[in-house]
Structure formats: C-alpha cells, structure tokens
C-alpha cells in the first residue's frame with residue numbers, strides 16, 4: 001500500500017503513472033494541501049474517505065486496513081510507546097563504530113602530524129589530524145590518495161561548512177562498515193558506481209581506499225558532474241537522466257552505492273530504478289542504499305524540521321501504509337534537484353522492500369536509522385535466475 005502526500009502531477013510523468021497509478025495500489029490515498037478539504041467522493045477512484053482530524057493534509061481510509069493506531073488525544077509518551085513497539089523487530093542498537101577508514105588513513109600519517117594518539121585519541125580528533133595533514137602536506141596527499149580540493153559554493157554537495165573538507169568520510173565509513181557486516185569483501189579491480197553522486201564526495205574517499213578499482217559516478221546535476229570530472233582523478237563521472245536506463249551495460253558493476261536517493265523517489269520510480277540496478281549489477285554483486293524510514297520521522301521532530309502535528313501524521317501514515325510519498329521537497333535548498341514529480345520525500349518500511357523486491361533481491365543487511373540517526377540502510381544482492 002502506498003500513501004501519496006502532495007498534488008499528483010501526472011501530466012509530466014504519464015508513462016510511469018499509467019504503469020503503477022498511486023490510487024490503485026491497495027486502496028492507497030492521495031492528498032494535497034490545496035484539495036484536502038474537498039469531498040473525497042469528488043476524487044476519481046478514491047471513495048469512502050475522511051479527513052484525519054489532526055492534520056488537514058492527510059486523508060485516511062475509513063476503517064478497514066488503516067488502523068487507528070494512535071488515539072487522537074494521545075500524548076507524546078503514548079506515541080513513543082507505539083513507535084518503540086513497532087520498531088522493536090527492526091532496531092539494532094549499540095553498535096561500535098568501526099572507524100575503519102579513520103584508522104587506515106591515520107596510520108598513513110607521519111608521527112609529526114599526529115596530534116592525537118592513534119590508539120586512544122577520539123575518532124573526531126583522528127579525522128581532524130588526517131584532514132589537517134591532507135590540506136597541509138603534498139606528501140600526505142600522495143600517501144593517502146586524498147585531495148584537499150573543495151567544491152565552490154555554487155556546486156552541489158551535501159556537506160557544506162567544513163573548511164577541512166576532503167569528501168564524505170562519514171558515508172564512506174558507513175558503506176565500508178555495512179559491507180563488512182554483510183560479509184562482502186572488496187577485491188581489487190572491481191567496478192563500483194555511486195548512483196546520485198552529486199560532486200563525487202563519496203567516490204573520492206572510496207577511491208583513496210581502493211585505488212585499484214574503477215569508480216563511476218552519475219547524477220542529473222550537470223555542474224556537479226563537470227566539477228567532479230575536472231577535479232576527482234581516476235573516476236568516471238557522467239550526467240544521468242531522471243528516469244532509467246543508465247548508459248551502462250548489463251552486469252557491469254560489482255557494487256552500487258546510493259545515499260539519500262531512494263529517500264526521494266515515488267514508489268513507481270523507486271521500483272523502476274531498482275530494476276535498473278538489477279540489470280547493471282553482476283550476479284553476486286551488491287546494492288547499498290539508504291532511505292527514509294520510521295526513524296526519519298522522529299528525526300524530523302527532534303531537529304524541528306517538521307511540526308509535531310505533521311510528524312505524527314507522517315508516522316501514522318507509515319504505520320498504515322508501507323510507503324509514504326510527500327511531494328513537497330524544497331528543491332532549491334540543498335538539492336537543486338529535478339523538477340520531477342517522481343522526486344520528493346519518500347518513507348518506506350522494510351516490509352515494502354520485502355514485498356516488492358524479494359523476488360529479485362536478497363536482503364543482506366538492514367540497519368534502522370543508521371545514516372545520521374535518520375535514514376535506514378539496506379544492502380541487497382541480486383538473486384540469480
């Protein structure tokens with residue numbers, strides 16, 4: 001079941017909408033802020049609805065499979081208990097940070113550049129050492145394979161504001177750790193793709209760790225791809241379209257990473273892109289991706305990104321449906337992303353993944369809320385047919 005939130009503009013996405021229309025997915029609801037007070041019967045294909053009392057932007061189905069899980073007068077403790085109970089099966093807690101890359105790069109620094117001890121210094125300090133050394137010393141750059149080039153402000157990247165930026169270290173550690181926990185061992189010479197690579201922040205670190213592998217990056221933002229092509233050596237970047245296919249041949253990749261990409265696709269687009277990944281990933285290869293899940297909803301509240309009312313509505317939405325789509329992403333802010341109806345904020349549960357992907361994929365690994373205490377993380381492997 002999919003819950004759509006936002007005005008559906010089917011005109012610019014006719015092909016995909018007709019393939020998997022939102023209103024036909026298990027009686028899913030569709031709503032927009034503008035039309036939320038309309039009589040539900042006036043919407044084609046949607047009947048028997050009522051407006052949820054706590055949020056005018058959300059319509060829920062009467063009775064049936066939409067559980068009235070949170071009473072309308074529930075307080076936060078009640079909400080939290082429901083939240084915890086629902087997550088109990090999925091949450092994995094208290095994992096040690098692997099810090100694989102930090103140790104790797106810190107060990108490559110000359111002693112004079114280590115201001116903290118490599119054994120008992122805090123991990124943040126260790127990275128500060130590495131970054132400072134990378135920025136100051138050509139020898140360290142040569143030894144680590146890291147570069148000190150920072151994209152200018154007008155070039156898309158997610159981590160702004162770090163003067164010692166050398167790339168997306170946090171994400172590379174997350175990928176490395178998840179692959180290790182999935183039992184995946186890197187082999188020299190493999191082909192990797194970062195899907196939605198922006199200006200190549202992840203690739204530049206992974207390339208330094210695995211210099212003998214081939215790295216490819218694709219993204220629809222041309223200026224980010226141009227910058228990455230000009231400044232990140234040893235990797236191949238190209239502009240991709242909003243919709244599949246990519247220009248790559250079948251079974252080309254040993255692994256694909258995609259951070260904060262499936263957190264934005266509408267469900268029909270998400271499924272099309274999973275199929276495309278299945279086509280380009282070799283048998284035995286892997287797909288690492290992150291997406292919004294239940295943790296993200298709480299994260300929105302804690303970081304005051306959405307009102308409590310909206311958060312609660314979203315939470316109820318994701319309890320009642322396994323996929324929720326908000327067509328309300330602020331496109332101009334960080335993403336400069338596509339004006340595409342299939343790109344918004346999506347939230348999905350592991351059971352959506354199981355239901356929709358398990359005929360073609362094995363789930364090797366799942367970590368709830370791992371990415372920045374926000375997004376869920378999955379590692380999948382294509383099934384052999």
Ligand SMILES: C[S@@+](CC[C@H](N)C(=O)[O-])C[C@H]1O[C@@H](n2cnc3c(N)ncnc32)[C@H](O)[C@@H]1O
Pocket residue numbers: 156157158159168171195196197198201218219220221240241242243258259260261335336337338343
């Ligand atoms: C939230 S950013 C994440 C960027 C990068 N993966 C990271 O973690 O820093 C989303 C990225 O997805 C890209 N994007 C938008 N539509 C896409 C599509 N259809 N296929 C691939 N990437 C897309 C955006 O241009 C943007 O760079």
